[in-house]
Amino acid sequence: MLPAAVQVAQPASAPIRVGILGTKHSHTVGKLQAMLGNPDYQVVSVCENDPAAKAKAQKAAAFEGLRWVGEDELLSDKSLNLIVVQCSIWEALPWGRKVIAAGRHLHLEKPPGNEWAPFKEMVEEARRKNLRLQTGYLWRSHAGVTAAIDAARKGWLGDVFLVRATMNSDRDAAQRAVEAKYKGGGLFELSGHVIDRTVELLGRPKKVQSWLRHDTSIADKLADNNIAVFEYDKAMAVIFQSARMAGAGDHRSFEVIGTDGTFMVYAEAKPPRMQVHMRTARGPYQAGWQEIKLPPQPRFIGDFEELARSIKSGQPLKLSWDHELLLHETLLRASGEIS
Secondary structure, X not given: OOOOOOOOOXXXXXXXXXXXXXXXXXXXXXXXXXXXXXXXXXXXXXXXXXXXXXXXXXXXXXXXXXXXXOHHHHHHOOOOXXXXXXXXXHHHHHHHHHHHHOOXXXXXXXXXXXXXXXXXXXXXXHHHOOOOEEEOOOOOOOHHHHHHHHXXXXXXXXXXXXXXXXXXXXXXXXXXXXXXOOOOXXXXXXXXXXXXXXXXXXXXXXXXXXXXXXXXXOOOOOOOEEEEEEEOOOOEEEEEEEOEOOOHHHHOEEEEEEOOEEEEEEOOOOOOEEEEEEOOOEOOEOOEEEEEEOOOOOOOHHHHHHHHHHXXXXXXXXXXXXXXXXXXXXXXXXXXXXX
C-alpha cells in the first residue's frame, strides 16, 4: 500500500484539477491561460493572501469564474492534483514546501529561493511521495534551444567545448530593488533560464567562478553586470547577465559550439531564429552557415503539456528531481550563495 499523501498516475480521462497559490508574479496570467487552453487541466481555485493583490486580480478577466479560497482551504482540498505557486522569490520555498507536505504535485515559480538545504529537503520529499516538481524556467520547451542540445547529443557538432549564453534585461527601479536583495543580483534572478539548459547538456560543472559587479551609474547596490564561468573536463560554459541593456530581449541567446558545428539561438528575437554552421551536412542542416527562422515560441504551453503527460501517465518528467537539484545548486554556486 502506498504511504499517505503519495500521488499515483491521474486517470487519462479525468482532467488535472489545479489550484493557484499567489497571483502577483508577472507569469501568472500566462500560465493560467496555458492551462485554461489545455483540456488536460481544470483550474478550480485561486488563493491570494495579499488583500490588495487579491482585489486587483478579482477584477481581471483572466480570473473570471474561478473560486477564491483561503490558503488553508486550498492546501487541504484533496480534490486538487496540482498546485501552481506564483510568488516572490522569498515565498517560493515556504509555499512550495507546504504544497509538497500536502501531497500535491507542484509547479513552482523561479528562482525557488536562495537556500540550498531547504530546497533539497523539499525535492527529496517530493521524490519520496512520487510528486512531480517542476520549476518555471522559460526555455525548457523552446524549439531552437532544444534543437541545439539535440544536435550536440547526436554528435553532429563534434566535441562540444563551449556553451555561451546571455540573459540580459532592462530593469526598472522597482525590479532592481527586488533583485538587489540577493548577492547574485540579476544573475540570480534571471540566469537560471540558461543554466537550466546548460546543465541539462553538460552536467555538473567541476568549478564555478563568478564576477558579480555593479557597473552602471544607477545609485543602488544591484549586481547588474555579471559573468559566471563553468569549468568541465573538456568544456566551458560562460553565462552573461546585465540588468540595463536597451533591446535586451532580442539579444538573449544560447550558443552551443563544437569542433564540427555551431548553434547560435536567439530565443526571444522577433522572430526567434537560429544561426547554424555545420562543417559537413548533418541531419536537416546543410554544410556552412544558414539562418533558420523559427515559428513563435509561446511561453508556458510546452511546460504544462509536459507536466500533464507526466501526471497522467505516471511516467517521470523529462527533467527529473535530480535535474532540479543540479540546476538549483549550480545557480546558487554561480550567485555566490554556496561554494
